[in-house]
Amino acid sequence: MPELPEVETVRRSLERAILGARVERAALHRADVLTGDAGPDGLLVGARIASLARHGKHMAIVADDGRALEIHLGMSGAVRCEAARDAESLGPWEASEHVHAAWLLRASSGARVLMRFSDPRRFGGLWTFPSEAALRAERWSRLGPDALTIGAEDLAAGLRGARRALKAVLLDQTVIAGVGNIYADESLFAARLSPVRSARGVRGEEVGRLRDAIVATLCRAVEAGGSTLRDGGYADAAGAEGAYQASHAVYGRGGETCRECGRRLRTAVVGGRTTVWCARCQAAPARRRPVG
């Protein structure tokens, strides 16, 4: 499922494709993927694209008159842009039964762009808002701080109140928004922290180390265009796949050897998700025993 680096890569590719363009037409093929105003206003018809916003794994197109359209990729959602052959064409829908909505945009250069939203598994969807403020208040205010900009204080507060494994707390979008299974495992390896230790026990210098590891891991993944897994098929709005999967130190490598120390990587289900780590590089701290 797309996590912060994949969503940010899609956001940037959409900026390149449609920023400044005017929405000429829109069509909704499957009404149940949309929440809110399903009419032309909700779908941004008539507006010029002013910005592309993101918080965690959530992304939105914001128009110059304030209207906002969230596109959530969920598990299998994708947004693709291509040059439109003519002004009338919004299809053909027959090309894929999983294309749920389409937009025809006209760039300032005069070129027309066809943008399509598809989502075979339909865990994603579209949400329409009269303003970006409404979007943030109604949808994004439930999320924790964005993982790229979270401060150590906020992360420490999220960990302190949690009676769960550290990995499980990193997956909690109300604590830190944007980290999913791939980047939780990779960040914990980078921070040399065990995913199975209690979140409450992570304090002081370890919190700073974890925060820095999360930000550094996500930044490297964004630079690589995210991770495209064999079974995932994620790509940006231009159809380009990510390259970060080649850099995964632990995710998807259960049973293989640690690239740092050579020990066989462990696998367990933590927080409901398959988790891979090195028990030597990410050893839990030894319990302190009272002296004497």
Ligand SMILES: [Zn+2]
């Ligand atoms: Zn190791």
